[in-house]
Amino acid sequence: MEIHELDRLGDEIAELSAHLEAATAHLLDLIREFDARAGWNTGFRSCAAWLAWRVGLDPGAARERVRVAHALGTLPLLARALARGELSYAKVRALTRVATPETEERLLALGRAGTAAHVERIVRGWRRVDRQAEARETARRHASRALHVYQDDDGMVVLRGRLAPEVGALLVQALAAAREALYQRSREKDSDTSPPDVSAETPTMAQQQADALALLVETALHSGIDPGAPVERYQVVVHVDGPVLADPDAPGQSVLEDGTHVSAETSQRLACDASRVVMRHAADGQVVEVGARTRTIPPAIRRALHHRDRGCRFPGCGLRFGQGHHIRHWAHGGPTTLSNLALLCRRHHRAVHEEGYQVDRHPDGELRFRRPDGRLLPEVPPPAAIPADPVQALRARHDAQGLRIHARTASPGWLGERLDVGWAIDVMHPLAG
Numbered sequence: 001m002e003i004h005e006l007d008r009l010g011d012e013i014a015e016l017s018a019h020l021e022a023a024t025a026h027l028l029d030l031i032r033e034f035d036a037r038a039g040w041n042t043g044f045r046s047c048a049a050w051l052a053w054r055v056g057l058d059p060g061a062a063r064e065r066v067r068v069a070h071a072l073g074t075l076p077l078l079a080r081a082l083a084r085g086e087l088s089y090a091k092v093r094a095l096t097r098v099a100t101p102e103t104e105e106r107l108l109a110l111g112r113a114g115t116a117a118h119v120e121r122i123v124r125g126w127r128r129v130d131r132q133a134e135a136r137e138t139a140r141r142h143a144s145r146a147l148h149v150y151q152d153d154d155g156m157v158v159l160r161g162r163l164a165p166e167v168g169a170l171l172v173q174a175l176a177a178a179r180e181a182l183y184q185r186s187r188e189k190d191s192d193t194s195p196p197d198v199s200a201e202t203p204t205m206a207q208q209q210a211d212a213l214a215l216l217v218e219t220a221l222h223s224g225i226d227p228g229a230p231v232e233r234y235q236v237v238v239h240v241d242g243p244v245l246a247d248p249d250a251p252g253q254s255v256l257e258d259g260t261h262v263s264a265e266t267s268q269r270l271a272c273d274a275s276r277v278v279m280r281h282a283a284d285g286q287v288v289e290v291g292a293r294t295r296t297i298p299p300a301i302r303r304a305l306h307h308r309d310r311g312c313r314f315p316g317c318g319l320r321f322g323q324g325h326h327i328r329h330w331a332h333g334g335p336t337t338l339s340n341l342a343l344l345c346r347r348h349h350r351a352v353h354e355e356g357y358q359v360d361r362h363p364d365g366e367l368r369f370r371r372p373d374g375r376l377l378p379e380v381p382p383p384a385a386i387p388a389d390p391v392q393a394l395r396a397r398h399d400a401q402g403l404r405i406h407a408r409t410a411s412p413g414w415l416g417e418r419l420d421v422g423w424a425i426d427v428m429h430p431l432a433g
């Protein structure tokens with residue numbers, strides 16, 4: 001008697017599990033659509049960050065859900081098997097790490113036949129073959145890099161070569177910059193002096209590229225072959241008029257070192273947590289006084305800030321590395337004190353300065369974030385509505401969809417024979433052997 005009862009209990013576990021797998025397929029469809037329509041883009045850095053915040057998944061599991069949801073968008077057979085409760089999420093998760101539309105059918109058969117442990121082992125072996133194939137391909141490409149330089153009969157020098165993709169990207173970028181420098185300048189000069197019709201004189205793209213390469217070579221030899229320290233290359237200097245920092249609508253300007261204008265909001269963000277050197281200009285632009293370089297946030301306060309906030313304080317973020325944000329900007333007279341500072345990651349520092357998100361600190365010390373439309377963005381979302389009997393609701397919905405789910409729906413076809421991973425991959429992987 002008790003045996004029968006336990007059998008029933010086991011069947012019920014198996015059946016409900018299959019229902020949950022089918023419901024998971026539906027959940028993944030919703031996540032895919034939500035992501036495609038950027039429904040999470042309300043201050044969160046990604047769909048996974050939103051999921052972690054809204055449904056309490058740990059960040060790794062949230063990223064995995066989003067990954068699987070996307071993968072299933074291109075793998076209809078696996079998606080259908082999950083939606084029918086025939087394949088567990090664990091198996092689908094493993095299979096989507098390697099499946100492509102070409103290999104999906106074979107891998108589905110494997111998923112149906114084997115246990116979750118079999119699937120996991122085969123997927124690991126499969127990835128090894130994928131990685132080896134990819135490494136061979138990368139090595140082959142790298143070995144084929146070449147630059148041939150030779151002189152033609154008429155004395156012109158001919159170039160022919162193959163560059164690694166990242167080197168090629170650098171070259172294209174450098175040529176574009178050199179072309180811009182050469183032809184921007186000459187266009188500016190021409191527009192003052194030349195008649196409008198100079199099309200006959202305008203060099204072709206190929207000619208411009210040749211001139212650009214000449215400029216690159218001259219520049220390299222002139223300044224010495226030294227790529228420079230990365231900090232020097234990426235340092236950004238903003239010149240900003242004092243009144244603009246306090247009030248974006250004030251007359252004045254914010255410009256980068258090369259003359260590019262940035263918005264007043266951007267310069268406020270950059271100034272929020274920065275080294276600053278105050279230069280006073282006379283009316284004619286002459287610098288009359290240069291102050292000492294000071295950190296906006298002194299090291300001791302920064303340490304205390306990191307200790308208190310631990311990471312970005314934006315709801316659902318928590319990223320460890322952050323910038324100190326002045327809740328009331330120092331240019332408005334906001335003090336650099338712990339109560340006026342909050343740690344925000346780069347993404348969310350931008351959100352509060354440039355995207356209309358608001359943050360203030362209430363007298364009880366809590367931070368309150370608002371969306372650009374003024375709605376509160378709570379640290380913890382309101383709980384979802386749950387039917388009184390969620391299991392019954394799930395069964396009823398699957399019945400209505402015509403799904404016949406029972407205790408054997410997700411059973412593998414495996415009969416206990418030994419698994420030969422190497423052999424299985426040899427017969428199934430398109431690149432094996």
Ligand SMILES: [Zn+2]
Pocket residue numbers: 268269272273324325326349353
């Ligand atoms: Zn700030």
Ligand SMILES: [Zn+2]
Pocket residue numbers: 312313314317318319344345346347348
């Ligand atoms: Zn953040």
